[in-house]
Amino acid sequence: MQIIQDIETIKEPFKSAVITIGNFDGVHIGHQALFHEVIERAEAMDGTAIAMTFDPHPIRVIKRNGNPPLITLYEQKAELIEKAGIDVLICIPFTMDFAALSARTFVEEILVKRIGMKAIVVGQDYTFGNRREGNVELLKQYAAEMGFEVIVAEWIQSTNADSDRISSTAIRELVMEGDMEKAGKMLGRNYQIRGTVARGRDRGGKLLGIPTANINLQDELCPKAGVYAVIVNYNGRRYPGVANIGYSPTFDDNVFTVEAHILGFKKDIYGEKIMVNFVQRLRGEIKFSGIDELIEQIDRDIAKAREILAPHLKT
Ligand SMILES: Cc1cc2nc3c(=O)[nH]c(=O)nc-3n(C[C@H](O)[C@H](O)[C@H](O)COP(=O)(O)O)c2cc1C
Numbered sequence: 001m002q003i004i005q006d007i008e009t010i011k012e013p014f015k016s017a018v019i020t021i022g023n024f025d026g027v028h029i030g031h032q033a034l035f036h037e038v039i040e041r042a043e044a045m046d047g048t049a050i051a052m053t054f055d056p057h058p059i060r061v062i063k064r065n066g067n068p069p070l071i072t073l074y075e076q077k078a079e080l081i082e083k084a085g086i087d088v089l090i091c092i093p094f095t096m097d098f099a100a101l102s103a104r105t106f107v108e109e110i111l112v113k114r115i116g117m118k119a120i121v122v123g124q125d126y127t128f129g130n131r132r133e134g135n136v137e138l139l140k141q142y143a144a145e146m147g148f149e150v151i152v153a154e155w156i157q158s159t160n161a162d163s164d165r166i167s168s169t170a171i172r173e174l175v176m177e178g179d180m181e182k183a184g185k186m187l188g189r190n191y192q193i194r195g196t197v198a199r200g201r202d203r204g205g206k207l208l209g210i211p212t213a214n215i216n217l218q219d220e221l222c223p224k225a226g227v228y229a230v231i232v233n234y235n236g237r238r239y240p241g242v243a244n245i246g247y248s249p250t251f252d253d254n255v256f257t258v259e260a261h262i263l264g265f266k267k268d269i270y271g272e273k274i275m276v277n278f279v280q281r282l283r284g285e286i287k288f289s290g291i292d293e294l295i296e297q298i299d300r301d302i303a304k305a306r307e308i309l310a311p312h313l314k315t
């Protein structure tokens, strides 16, 4: 996948560009369906499948809806879009100047003239341009005038019985409630955080005999405090694990940590990158009266996690 960070570097329009535009936070199954549609159309036209996204996330720049943490940071988002099969990812640095572009200028100058858009795939509620003045109706007017096709994608319903609409907001809420199974269904994969292993309080290995790799979150969404069955990616492999998120109330230092104990693993991995995939929340954090009770409980957590994770690690 080609990645373009600066549209000025696009010197000539792409061949029959089929494009979809969005923040795609989470790259959930609804986003994946849009990409699928783009790829199919592009293939039929012998054209180029393009996704356009923004970094930083527009809500960070416009601050209309506060500052919600992100489901996917840029690196993972780009990886997932590539995996979906998109040919070109155009990542626009979202600035106040960009936000001020009129809908017409954006469509005519950027999408049609520079990128060579021949078709655009959007959801029904797509809005764009300064103050969200552009919508599907306006896009259809421009389409007739400027000569491109507008494809309005059907909404993807959740596979859950309550058929919630799949949305980044719904997924954020599920992750914050610790409902990783439901979040995972909407994402089409487990919710993941990634980071570099940092030093903790030097208790896990020495005091408890259960070393934990601590990671500091950047801007991403933190699941509800508690204990989770997780799959850890390290060095290209997948390991079962248990993670703890919270303040470890048995100890009184009141420091918030995200940490994972990797099962069947023994190695110093400070400074190395790991990815933690949340499969299921097991319980909330407990303030134990002593270290022995804490260790016994963690042993039970590990046994339960092994059971939950076994089917996930078969492949
Ligand atoms: C699976 C798991 C469950 C945990 N549950 C609790 C808990 O219920 N209460 C608590 O105070 N600490 C809990 N901890 C946190 C440990 O106290 C923590 O790993 C320890 O303080 C090590 O910290 P360190 O990595 O900074 O050295 C848990 C840790 C793990 C790995």
Ligand SMILES: Nc1ncnc2c1ncn2[C@@H]1O[C@H](COP(=O)(O)OP(=O)(O)O)[C@@H](O)[C@H]1O
Pocket (backbone or CB within 6 Å): 197, 198, 199, 200, 201, 202, 203, 204, 205, 206, 210, 211, 212, 213, 214, 260, 261, 262, 263, 264, 265, 266, 267, 268, 269, 270
């Ligand atoms: N099975 C394991 N799971 C997680 N980390 C491990 C494991 N085995 C060794 N380690 C290493 O031990 C470190 C954690 O040790 P710990 O005693 O909990 O200290 P800290 O307080 O620095 O987290 C990890 O950062 C990692 O480098």
